[in-house]
Amino acid sequence: MAAEHIPAIRANRAEGDAEAAYDDGHLRVEHDNYYVACAGEVLRFRRAEFLLLSRLARNASRVVKAEELWRHAWGGNKPYNAESLHVHVYRLRAKLAHFGVRIETMVNVGYRLVPAAEAQERRSA
Numbered sequence: 315m316a317a318e319h320i321p322a323i324r325a326n327r328a329e330g331d332a333e334a335a336y337d338d339g340h341l342r343v344e345h346d347n348y349y350v351a352c353a354g355e356v357l358r359f360r361r362a363e364f365l366l367l368s369r370l371a372r373n374a375s376r377v378v379k380a381e382e383l384w385r386h387a388w389g390g391n392k393p394y395n396a397e398s399l400h401v402h403v404y405r406l407r408a409k410l411a412h413f414g415v416r417i418e419t420m421v422n423v424g425y426r427l428v429p430a431a432e433a434q435e436r437r438s439a
Contacts, residue, residue: 333345333372334346336371336372336374338374338429338430339430340352340353340413340414340415340430341371341410341413341415341430343367343368343371345368345371345372348361348364350364350367352410352413352415353413355413357409357410357413359406359409362387362388362402363402363405363406363409365386365387366383366386366387366402366403366406367406367410367427368386369382369383369386369387370383370417370425370426370427371427373426373427374427374429375426375427375428375429376426377420377423377424377425377426378424378425378426379423379424380394380396380399380423380424380425381394382424383399383403383424383425384399387402403417403419403425414430415427415428415430416428
């Protein structure tokens, strides 16, 4: 884990629940409140989009398997559909792109939220 990510994790733990929110200084996701803000602007998402983003934020910097994302957003109500998941992630990316938030694809595996510090490092390099 890069040192840049530690302050956000410490801030969450100081609030009493490390799982309550993801905050990398640029993107904030409050999992229980369905709240997302980026660069100080509150963002609105459809339920499935929020659930996908929330699962990715809970696992920032790690690849989340596509099937896990699907189960988190739709539970057992719908059979896994890779194409449908791809469309939902595409729409989520489009909404976040304006703010420089990136979601990477690992083909045939899953997706990964790129934390702000890592994205900034890549832009600078």
